[in-house]
Amino acid sequence: xxxxxxxxxxxxxxxxxxxxxxxxxxxxxxxxxxxxxxxxxxxxxxxxxxxxxxxxxxxxxxxxxxxxxxxxxxxxxxxxxxxxxxxxxxxxxxxxxxxxxxxxxxxxxxxxxxxxxxxxxxxxxxxxxxxxxxxxxxxxxxxxxxxxxxxxxxxxxxxxxxxxxxxxxxxxxxxxxxxxxxxxxxxxxxxxxxxxxxxxxxxxxxxxxxxxxxxxxxxxxxxxxxxxxxxxxxxxxxxxxxxxxxxxxxxxxxxxxxxxxxxxxxxxxxxxxxxxxxxxxxxxxxxxxxxxxxxxxxxxxxxxxxxxxxxxxxxxxxxxxxxxxxxxxxxxxxxxxxxxxxxxxxxxxxxxxxxxxxxxxxxxxxxxxxxxxxxxxxxxxx
Amino acid sequence: xxxxxxxxxxxxxxxxxxxxxxxxxxxxxxxxxxxxxxxxxxxxxxxxxxxxxxxxxxxxxxxxxxxxxxxxxxxxxxxxxxxxxxxxxxxxxxx
Ligand code: SF4
Ligand code: SF4
Numbered sequence: 392x393x394x395x396x397x398x399x400x401x402x403x404x405x406x407x408x409x410x411x412x413x414x415x416x417x418x419x420x421x422x423x424x425x426x427x428x429x430x431x432x433x434x435x436x437x438x439x440x441x442x443x444x445x446x447x448x449x450x451x452x453x454x455x456x457x458x459x460x461x462x463x464x465x466x467x468x469x470x471x472x473x474x475x476x477x478x479x480x481x482x483x484x485x486x487x488x489x490x491x492x493x494x495x496x497x498x499x500x501x502x503x504x505x506x507x508x509x510x511x512x513x514x515x516x517x518x519x520x521x522x523x524x525x526x527x528x529x530x531x532x533x534x535x536x537x538x539x540x541x542x543x544x545x546x547x548x549x550x551x552x553x554x555x556x557x558x559x560x561x562x563x564x565x566x567x568x569x570x571x572x573x574x575x576x577x578x579x580x581x582x583x584x585x586x587x588x589x590x591x592x593x594x595x596x597x598x599x600x601x602x603x604x605x606x607x608x609x610x611x612x613x614x615x616x617x618x619x620x621x622x623x624x625x626x627x628x629x630x631x632x633x634x635x636x637x638x639x640x641x642x643x644x645x646x647x648x649x650x651x652x653x654x655x656x657x658x659x660x661x662x663x664x665x666x667x668x669x670x671x672x673x674x675x676x677x678x679x680x681x682x683x684x685x686x687x688x689x690x691x692x693x694x695x696x697x698x699x700x701x702x703x704x705x706x707x708x709x710x711x712x713x714x715x716x717x718x719x720x721x722x723x724x725x726x727x728x729x730x731x732x733x734x735x736x737x738x739x740x741x742x743x744x745x746x747x748x749x750x751x752x753x754x755x756x757x758x759x760x761x762x763x764x765x766x767x768x769x770x771x772x773x
Numbered sequence: 774x775x776x777x778x779x780x781x782x783x784x785x786x787x788x789x790x791x792x793x794x795x796x797x798x799x800x801x802x803x804x805x806x807x808x809x810x811x812x813x814x815x816x817x818x819x820x821x822x823x824x825x826x827x828x829x830x831x832x833x834x835x836x837x838x839x840x841x842x843x844x845x846x847x848x849x850x851x852x853x854x855x856x857x858x859x860x861x862x863x864x865x866x867x868x
Contacts (some may be wrong), residue, residue: 402799404811442818450799452811480793480806487867505791505808544791546808572791573808615777620809 402450407644414460416486418522418752420585424658432648436466440473445673457484468501475502487526487534495541509548513561523753539570546573552592563609578624582659582715584754590743599624625726626740631708638686651676656711660720695729776859784868787827792865796821
């Protein structure tokens with residue numbers, strides 16, 4: 392190989408295959424874009440298979456089937472079978488409300504290695520309200536039991552915010568009861584739908600700090616029983632997270648219509664353009680696509696990141712958050728205390744978290760127009 | 774609910790469903806694939822993991838490794854138990 396090899400772009404590790412944006416739930420923090428892709432734009436089975444083949448050839452080891460709700464695609468078992476047959480580790484990320492025992496068995500037979508089930512809260516009433524789906528919580532609990540009965544390894548995914556963070560201890564206990572071996576706890580990231588709902592989702596500093604202590608204690612207590620992967624709330628942290636393990640370093644994300652993104656939220660950066668698997672080979676997109684090249688390495692950085700000792704540790708944080716808040720994707724993630732915007736960010740977070748929570752703007756096609764209106768201007772810092 | 778697994782010389786370790794050891798041709802390296810995790814075991818870890826087949830016990834695995842690498846048994850036993858316990862705590866080894 393020529394140029395790509397010379398620049399030593401490592402092979403990607405994982406493919407996030409977003410099969411559809413359709414979803415029966417309407418979580419107000421959904422990471423799908425505001426502009427949800429319509430069903431008639433979705434890639435067909437053969438194209439997805441070709442994407443998976445190309446990803447495998449590039450070095451991808453794990454294929455995550457996601458959405459929206461991937462179980463809405465009738466060809467899901469076929470795609471899993473295909474990926475498993477060429478040696479991919481296959482993972483399904485689902486809200487679970489459309490699955491039952493028979494469907495699970497088909498997925499397991501197809502070669503599914505692992506299933507991630509999202510829950511919205513530990514308490515039914517609140518979970519159903521957050522997800523905007525009647526009776527969803529009870530269905531999820533019933534399904535979790537079937538998942539372990541079928542013998543599939545189960546991870547519970549929980550996205551945390553001010554309206555469920557105080558139930559984190561219950562969510563941990565629930566995961567153990569359901570037979571999950573792993574719990575993924577992530578705080579909301581504020582771009583897209585979540586940015587529209589920030590005031591309804593932002594926890595207080597006290598809530599966030601209590602959660603960190605709680606998780607630490609639970610990790611120790613549940614060693615060998617439940618692995619808890621915890622993504623800390625970075626608004627109240629000192630330094631940002633190394634988003635995606637570095638832009639264009641490990642992950643490929645393919646949208647329902649075939650756009651290839653370096654991160655699932657990358658479309659929120661409206662200054663980027665994305666290649667499509669229908670137009671170009673995946674390898675070319677990975678190695679030379681403009682969106683992937685945009686923030687690889689450290690060349691693109693401005694101060695304070697450019698000369699910061701941590702630049703190879705956190706890569707300047709999240710590009711999507713930088714764009715959403717600073718209006719510039721090259722900016723230092725405002726979650727970083729070294730960012731000139733950090734004080735402002737924290738002031739907004741604290742003010743919003745301290746005020747009464749507004750209603751959710753639910754994630755659904757009806758609300759796309761409402762969501763397209765500009766976000767309320769940030770309040771001036773005091 | 775199951776408790777924490779304690780690895781002993783008589784334990785029969787295996788990779789649980791959802792955890793796979795595989796040779797990857799793109800990297801020409803062994804990889805361990807687990808939920809949301811990928812790691813590249815070093816040569817010794819590969820030798821140990823390849824023997825975690827749900828049939829051999831730790832004693833047997835250690836015997837084999839001692840022979841293959843002519844290393845002192847105590848040392849090998851300590852290393853193998855340490856590594857397997859660590860992996861068991863991360864949910865990557867079952868007995
Ligand atoms: S976050 Fe909620 S609305 Fe979005 S895809 Fe997942 S379950 Fe559906
Ligand atoms: S200045 Fe940039 S590189 Fe340094 S810690 Fe902050 S985000 Fe990371």
